[in-house]
Amino acid sequence: MRVVIAEDDALLRQGLVLLLETEGFDVVAAVGDAEEFLAVVAEDRPDVAVLDVRMPPGFRHEGLRAAVAARRRHPGLPVLVLSSHVEDSYASELLADRGGAVGYLLKDRVGNVAEFLEALRRVARGGTAMDPEVVAQLMVRRRTDDPLNALTGREREVLALMAEGHDNAAIARLCAITGQAVSKHIGSIFTKLDLTPAATGHRRVLAVLAHLRG
Structure with a gap:
């Protein structure tokens, strides 16, 4: 399974690369900002993308905006978004896409390797993987x-x-x-x-x- 990773934290980015490659994934690119992410997705057409919500230059919602943009340009692209917090901006647009293959996990969930890998595979198969805390907050609002x-x-x-x-x-x-x-x-x-x-x-x-x- 071919994966593209977009994460500005070099340590976490390399950790994800090592983890996924150890588990048999083919990491075709690992980049540090949203523009690079969109470029490699267009070039490499991965089976699934993993990206952080906050990336350069503003460290606000660049990752979410890039996920939405990538899905528009490449309908059905499986995307698993990672975040330290539940971000409202652009999240609704991403989640409202009924094409399937979408995940939104808090970064704490990555610490549970088996749970993270299961979520990634589920998204790649066209399913959904929503963090329980994300679901809870969406329900409250x-x-x-x-x-x-x-x-x-x-x-x-x-x-x-x-x-x-x-x-x-x-x-x-x-x-x-x-x-x-x-x-x-x-x-x-x-x-x-x-x-x-x-x-x-x-x-x-x-x-x-x-x-x-x-």
Whole structure:
């Protein structure tokens, strides 16, 4: 699997390169700013990209803007964004893209190597990988009249796990309920959020996130 890394911290960048190469990934480029990232993506067309949110020159949202731009130029490009904090700017635009293959993890999550690698592979396959803290904050930042308020506590729990990228079997295991119960909760969630039946699989998860970011 061919990977491009964009991270301005040289130590972390090299650490990611060594980790991924040890795990059998082919790191075709590792760059330090957003402009370089866009250039190598256009040239190398990687299978998945990993990039930091804050990069030179402003160290604000350059990475997120580059991720959005790369997805516009190369529709469907799998992108896993890493951040020290939950960034609102441009995040909604990235998450609202229903093309799938999007991940947003806090950097603390990279310390759990197995979890990070699983998230990267999931995104590369076209799935989603959302950090639980990111999901929690997106849910909190809602209007008082939002349909999300109609969800029960259990439905919110199921929705959060869906947004993180878990499938029905994993949700059943984590919630200690049956698969049939998970399906019923998901059906109720989509009814209350007025999401169409056509939103299935990973597109379904992104549709939920897009609705939450509304």
